[in-house]
Amino acid sequence: MISGSLSEWATAMDGELLGPDGHFAGVSTDSRSQARGALFFALRGERFDGADFLSAAVSGGATGAVLSRPLPEDVPQIIVRDTRGALADCARTWRGRFDIPVIGVTGSNGKTTVKELTASILRAEWGGQSVLASRRSFNNEIGLPLTLLDLSGTHNAAVLEFGASRPGDIASLSEIARPTIGAVLNASPAHLQGLGDVENVAREKGVLMSSLASGGVGVIPAGTPFSDYWQDLLGERTALRFGGDGDFRARNAKGINSGLGFELHCPAGVAPVETGLIGAHNLRNALAACALAAAAGAGLDAMAAGLRGREGVSGRLQMHEPGAGVRLIDDSYNANPASMSAAIGVLAGQEGERWLVAGDMAELGQDSAQWHRRVGEEAARAGVERLYCAGEHSRQAAEAFGAGARWRSGVGDLCRLLTDELQAGVTILVKGSRFMGMERAVAALLEAAGDLNGEIDEHG
Structure with missing residues (x-):
């Protein structure tokens, strides 16, 4: 990992070092996971300013900090015009070695x-x-x-x-x-x-x-x-x-x-x-x-x-068999029209009753309604028995699917509906854009399938 003196890397960032020179190893942009001896970059976003967490980073062991303005904290500071640009400068220089x-x-x-x-x-x-x-x-x-x-x-x-x-x-x-x-x-x-x-x-x-x-x-x-x-x-x-x-x-x-x-x-x-x-x-x-x-x-x-033996990355077509004959395909990490179509193809190839749990797809611009309708149409053509949808745009998918579709405005409400209606032996695929947090539906279904399996065992 990157290491060196604060003065050396201040030069690479076209920054000014305030305070004594020192040595660091590694960088951090999150005070909650600040490593001792690492350099803290106070990045700014639309709704946050990393400089607000400088004290926490210092408490976590930061050797120095990269800031866009000096702060009254007892730690060496490298002052730069733009902290994101400084991070890129460091990466560019380090990669060149x-x-x-x-x-x-x-x-x-x-x-x-x-x-x-x-x-x-x-x-x-x-x-x-x-x-x-x-x-x-x-x-x-x-x-x-x-x-x-x-x-x-x-x-x-x-x-x-x-x-x-x-x-x-x-x-x-x-x-x-x-x-x-x-x-x-x-x-x-x-x-x-x-x-x-x-x-x-x-x-x-x-x-x-x-x-x-x-x-x-x-x-x-x-x-x-x-x-x-x-x-x-x-x-x-x-x-x-x-x-x-x-x-x-x-x-x-x-x-x-x-x-x-x-x-x-x-x-x-x-x-x-x-x-x-x-x-x-x-x-x-x-x-x-x-x-x-x-x-x-x-x-x-x-x-x-x-x-050999490689399985899907977490949240990307990972197969779970939590019990009661339920097969849960976790493809919840993200979604766009092409990946949703591929997921429907995977679901269509499974045996038994098949349910698609779909959340909104993000950043589709003015054609968003059209792309969401296609999800419902394609799922229906593929023979999917039920479509469960969450999100404002996914209402279009539910309407296009027709009978057998359920829609809720939020993922929490959809989770409650899914756990109420879960049946033994179904195959369920969960997918949606990252902002929807569809992993909550995965967690709810895994728990509900485990409970359902226990009920089956108890009653024979």
């Missing part, structure tokens, strides 16, 4: 899954502590720098998520991280409020391809409307395609709805792969991860080993 593959992953869907699968393959190649990967979904102007600042001499590669909600985001992140390998997984209706339409989404995601280092490698899907466009952006850089008849492709796929297995065909050869992933879209994610890892130096054996 490491001559390793830096892998960027962007796309409307699948970023976190592909990041984790890629890291798993590379760890199979080099060992458990050899790869730095973004924590959780750290993919913005704060999360990406914080990840880079964790780089150390033990790392042979870094795998980073690149998120975008408005034009210029990918360029800004690329300028900090300077990726040598990158993947654009897809472009679909997501963040339309900031990006306008799918074509603009594709343009913004494609900036990663044109930002790769000279001699870099770009990974793109085969056979999509934007594949050739993204390849053109690579110029003289190497292109690897995944899916379809691309460089990394799957043959004889099985277990789409229970645990993916397939035969991997790639430039390094052919290998059988067995995973714990579900969903056809995760087949493409696995292929993208193989391409990225291969570009960084992983061999065929590591690809198979790194994917």
Whole structure:
């Protein structure tokens, strides 16, 4: 992780050190998790100012603080014009000290899954502590720098998520991280409020391809409307395609709805792969991860080993069997129209009665009502027996679904309805945008299924 003297890094941030020089190791932006000896960055947001928590950070052991104005606290302070910009400056400088593959992953869907699968393959190649990967979904102007600042001499590669909600985001992140390998997984209706339409989404995601280092490698899907466009952006850089008849492709796929297995065909050869992933879209994610890892130096054996038994990331198509024959698929972390469609496809492939629990999808702009109606229509066409909806926009989905739909304005009310109506033997998929907090529905259903199982055991 980043370390050094306060004076050294004050210079890197174009800041002024007030107080005695000192040494720090690591950084923090949250006083609640302040590590002793770390440098505290007082970031500002629309509804908070990190400077208000300086005393707590000092009590937690902060060696110094990065602030936009001096404060009467007995701790060395680096005064900068903008603390977010200073965090980026530190990350940019620290990243420059490491001559390793830096892998960027962007796309409307699948970023976190592909990041984790890629890291798993590379760890199979080099060992458990050899790869730095973004924590959780750290993919913005704060999360990406914080990840880079964790780089150390033990790392042979870094795998980073690149998120975008408005034009210029990918360029800004690329300028900090300077990726040598990158993947654009897809472009679909997501963040339309900031990006306008799918074509603009594709343009913004494609900036990663044109930002790769000279001699870099770009990974793109085969056979999509934007594949050739993204390849053109690579110029003289190497292109690897995944899916379809691309460089990394799957043959004889099985277990789409229970645990993916397939035969991997790639430039390094052919290998059988067995995973714990579900969903056809995760087949493409696995292929993208193989391409990225291969570009960084992983061999065929590591690809198979790194994917072996891998399950979905938390909140992303994780299967639970809490009892009473209930199967709960937790896909609650986030949602947009494309990922919701993929989730409905997974649910449609399950046996028995199937319920979809859907929350609002965020940032869809003026077409939000249309996209939510499509959720209800698609669920009905897929044969889903019940649709439970929460949120203002999801009322449109419930109306489009027709008989068998239930709607509540809030997730709390929907949880109460779900626990009242839960039946033995049903398969339920839960999904919605992050702001909806659909993990509350997952928790309520897990508890209710456990109680239902107890009642069945008690009464035989």
